[in-house]
Amino acid sequence: MSSSSRDVLAIYPGSFDPVTLGHEDIARRTLRLADRLLVAVAETSTQTRNPLFSVAERLALLREVFSGDERVECVSFSGLLMEFARQRRAHCIIRGLRAVSDFEYEFQMAQMNRELWSEVETVFLTPDAPFSFLSASLVREVAILGGDVSSFVSPAVLRALAQKLGR
Numbered sequence: 001m002s003s004s005s006r007d008v009l010a011i012y013p014g015s016f017d018p019v020t021l022g023h024e025d026i027a028r029r030t031l032r033l034a035d036r037l038l039v040a041v042a043e044t045s046t047q048t049r050n051p052l053f054s055v056a057e058r059l060a061l062l063r064e065v066f067s068g069d070e071r072v073e074c075v076s077f078s079g080l081l082m083e084f085a086r087q088r089r090a091h092c093i094i095r096g097l098r099a100v101s102d103f104e105y106e107f108q109m110a111q112m113n114r115e116l117w118s119e120v121e122t123v124f125l126t127p128d129a130p131f132s133f134l135s136a137s138l139v140r141e142v143a144i145l146g147g148d149v150s151s152f153v154s155p156a157v158l159r160a161l162a163q164k165l166g167r
């Protein structure tokens with residue numbers, strides 16, 4: 001992906017319930033490859049069953065976290081990711097790959113997405129080592145059970161978690 005010859009638009013989709021430092025790391029790495037990044041909260045996620053934050057709350061946190069970078073736009077979308085990518089004329093979908101355990105789920109989604117619309121490529125990026133075990137679901141669980149998640153999320157997310165959990 002050359003960013004000199006064309007305006008490369010990447011979509012980083014996910015549940016972001018809530019956005020973690022691992023997500024932020026993947027987003028920053030994406031901006032080494034793409035000119036613009038759409039961080040897109042899915043209203044329908046394949047895995048998330050009981051969200052802690054509403055889509056509007058997750059979007060507000062993403063906007064706060066990425067407010068310093070004008071190359072990043074945070075949006076939500078409903079329906080199929082590939083339909084959204086087609087409408088926005090995106091060049092690629094970004095997904096973070098932490099460990100082998102992520103691979104099967106990610107591979108299935110990437111292949112299905114290619115069947116749905118083959119004009120966009122899925123690109124997998126690996127996070128910095130300290131975030132290689134981090135997931136939003138673990139952050140939620142640890143926070144709900146009273147553990148300290150301050151090294152895994154931005155201060156804005158930490159405040160939102162404290163407020164949500166009545167602490």
Ligand code: PNS
Binds near residue numbers: 080110
């Ligand atoms: O962070 P997540 O929950 O692992 O992200 C999964 C997500 C949101 C990327 C996936 O569920 C998705 O693309 N949802 C939109 C609906 C859709 O297109 N489903 C078919 C996926 S093959």
